[in-house]
Amino acid sequence: xxxxxxxxxxxxxxxxxxxxxxxxxxxxxxxxxxxxxxxxxxxxxxxxxxxxxxxxxxxxxxxxxxxxxxxxxxxxxxxxxxxxxxxxxxxxxxxxxxxxxxxxxxxxxxxxxxxxxxxxxxxxxxxxxxxxxxxxxxxxxxxxxxxxxxxxxxxxxxxxxxxxxxxxxxxxxxxxxxxxxxxxxxxxxxxxxxxxxxxxxxxxxxxxxxxxxxxxxxxxxxxxxxxxxxxxxxxxxxxxxxxxxxxxxxxxxxxxxxxxxxxxxxxxxxxxxxxxxxxxxxxxxxxxxxxxxxxxxxxxxxxxxxxxxxxxxxxxxxxxxxxxxxxxxxxxxxxxxxxxxxxxxxxxxxxxxxxxxxxxxxxxxxxxxxxxxxxxxxxxxxxxxxxxxxxxxxxxxxxxxxxxxxxxxxxxxxxxxxxx
Amino acid sequence: xxxxxxxxxxxxxxxxxxxxxxxxxxxxxxxxxxxxxxxxxxxxxxxxxxxxxxxxxxxxxxxxxxxxxxxxxxxxxxxxxxxxxxxxxxxxxxxxxxxxxxxxxxxxxxxxxxxxxxxxxxxxxxxxxxxxxxxxxxxxxxxxxxxxxxxxxxxxxx
Numbered sequence: 001x002x003x004x005x006x007x008x009x010x011x012x013x014x015x016x017x018x019x020x021x022x023x024x025x026x027x028x029x030x031x032x033x034x035x036x037x038x039x040x041x042x043x044x045x046x047x048x049x050x051x052x053x054x055x056x057x058x059x060x061x062x063x064x065x066x067x068x069x070x071x072x073x074x075x076x077x078x079x080x081x082x083x084x085x086x087x088x089x090x091x092x093x094x095x096x097x098x099x100x101x102x103x104x105x106x107x108x109x110x111x112x113x114x115x116x117x118x119x120x121x122x123x124x125x126x127x128x129x130x131x132x133x134x135x136x137x138x139x140x141x142x143x144x145x146x147x148x149x150x151x152x153x154x155x156x157x158x159x160x161x162x163x164x165x166x167x168x169x170x171x172x173x174x175x176x177x178x179x180x181x182x183x184x185x186x187x188x189x190x191x192x193x194x195x196x197x198x199x200x201x202x203x204x205x206x207x208x209x210x211x212x213x214x215x216x217x218x219x220x221x222x223x224x225x226x227x228x229x230x231x232x233x234x235x236x237x238x239x240x241x242x243x244x245x246x247x248x249x250x251x252x253x254x255x256x257x258x259x260x261x262x263x264x265x266x267x268x269x270x271x272x273x274x275x276x277x278x279x280x281x282x283x284x285x286x287x288x289x290x291x292x293x294x295x296x297x298x299x300x301x302x303x304x305x306x307x308x309x310x311x312x313x314x315x316x317x318x319x320x321x322x323x324x325x326x327x328x329x330x331x332x333x334x335x336x337x338x339x340x341x342x343x344x345x346x347x348x349x350x351x352x353x354x355x356x357x358x359x360x361x362x363x364x365x366x367x368x369x370x371x372x373x374x375x376x377x378x379x380x381x382x383x384x385x386x387x388x389x390x391x392x393x394x395x396x397x398x399x400x401x402x403x404x405x406x407x408x409x410x411x412x413x414x415x416x417x418x419x420x
Numbered sequence: 421x422x423x424x425x426x427x428x429x430x431x432x433x434x435x436x437x438x439x440x441x442x443x444x445x446x447x448x449x450x451x452x453x454x455x456x457x458x459x460x461x462x463x464x465x466x467x468x469x470x471x472x473x474x475x476x477x478x479x480x481x482x483x484x485x486x487x488x489x490x491x492x493x494x495x496x497x498x499x500x501x502x503x504x505x506x507x508x509x510x511x512x513x514x515x516x517x518x519x520x521x522x523x524x525x526x527x528x529x530x531x532x533x534x535x536x537x538x539x540x541x542x543x544x545x546x547x548x549x550x551x552x553x554x555x556x557x558x559x560x561x562x563x564x565x566x567x568x569x570x571x572x573x574x575x576x577x578x
Binding site (some may be wrong): 360364374 | 483
């Protein structure tokens with residue numbers, strides 16, 4: 001996109017990012033909903049899958065499937081190589097130092113819970129404190145509340161301003177001798193705020209406190225480098241980045257993972273078992289008990305291949321263009337308030353319409369074929385901060401277009417006409 | 421299902437100007453209804469006079485479907501006996517979940533049939549039914565009712 005940056009943002013159509021060619025890779029985008037072309041703007045909840053990833057899943061099930069890390073036979077070796085190959089792709093994609101620092105989980109929520117059980121329960125005790133932010137998804141609040149309840153620890157909350165940006169001065173003041181962990185989102189799912197993660201991690205490390213980043217809304221949309229961030233744990237899901245459901249990643253620094261306890265016991269996570277004593281396997285296998293979702297992990301690897309073939313910088317630039325275009329169009333609508341106006345913001349447009357509940361907005365937009373999320377986005381503390389029960393949210397991805405934004409805006413005008 | 425069939429004039433009118441808005445000061449029965457998923461939250465209060473619903477009122481925060489359903493419910497059950505109200509609750513619930521075809525099967529719903537289209541929008545059924553569940557709870561002296569989860573407060577009592 002950089003080559004065409006001299007063209008005005010708001011009217012620029014993606015040049016280097018050939019959105020029509022990308023759309024051709026996603027069969028579901030050809031659907032009609034209620035007789036209208038599907039406009040899929042619920043990508044922050046789950047993204048769609050390109051044909052290339054489906055083909056990879058089919059190839060695995062057709063010619064490569066067996067259990068992994070077990071047999072010496074042909075299929076087991078092929079499947080093991082594909083599964084571990086996917087781990088290698090994840091390592092490269094997020095620039096982890098070593099593949100053994102990449103643990104496959106069921107998704108972001110599971111990843112956070114692995115840290116809560118494996119790290120939190122071992123190293124956080126009564127009177128200790130965990131810092132989270134006002135912007136967290138419930139999945140990065142509830143596990144820590146459960147731990148606090150169990151151990152008698154305490155949650156401390158980083159507040160945000162009216163734009164939805166975290167107050168870094170307040171954040172710095174939350175540290176004390178009892179602080180044991182910072183668990184914050186990289187990008188807010190409800191507002192789109194991109195938190196200054198690198199700076200916030202440096203602050204925590206200054207106090208000797210490790211940091212878990214919830215990257216569910218970051219990894220699909222921008223280049224993430226866990227070593228550059230210097231985060232201690234990083235969690236994300238495949239299904240928000242063109243991959244399948246049921247698989248996600250927990251990245252952790254090897255030194256931390258090694259001293260953590262496994263969350264689940266079973267096969268594959270052990271070296272030896274007797275009734276007297278069981279020796280745990282090395283990382284990452286220590287955290288992957290039982291037969292994992294092998295196909296889904298390979299699908300995640302294929303999704304990474306796909307995203308890299310497009311280019312993460314190009315995807316980020318395209319989403320930024322869509323956000324600028326949509327924000328501009330929304331600013332011309334009466335009685336529509338954008339919730340979340342951070343300076344550094346991902347392709348998420350949360351909004352509230354005066355006098356119309358978001359669920360009514362969503363139902364009427366659906367009739368126009370436009371899929372948006374309506375509700376509290378599993379982030380009720382965010383809604384409480386802004387004094388609203390819910391919002392409607394459009395979230396963009398690499399296959400969305402400016403004309404789809406036009407369809408959204410037309411749908412909102414229809415809502416206004418109905419409720420006028 | 422097209423939303424124009426659901427967002428009819430009568431529903432939009434009750435949303436804009438809800439009838440029986442507020443509280444019954446000397447209520448004999450009341451209940452709170454909550455749909456955590458979308459944030460619909462209503463308070464219902466009523467006063468039974470003998471066996472009849474003498475006065476009834478509601479207030480709260482909700483989507484248009486829930487507010488209009490609440491408003492039209494209050495106008496419909498006022499003056500009716502508890503037994504008649506319970507029958508309406510059952511019929512409304514069956515209509516909203518697609519078990520009662522109001523065009524072919526006998527019923528007492530009258531103008532409430534404007535909500536029949538909601539059965540084609542599974543995510544919105546709860547919005548329309550919430551006030552009716554809340555009324556059922558109030559009449560049966562339960563204080564809080566939630567439509568969250570699979571448990572259907574009416575169904576489970578059968």
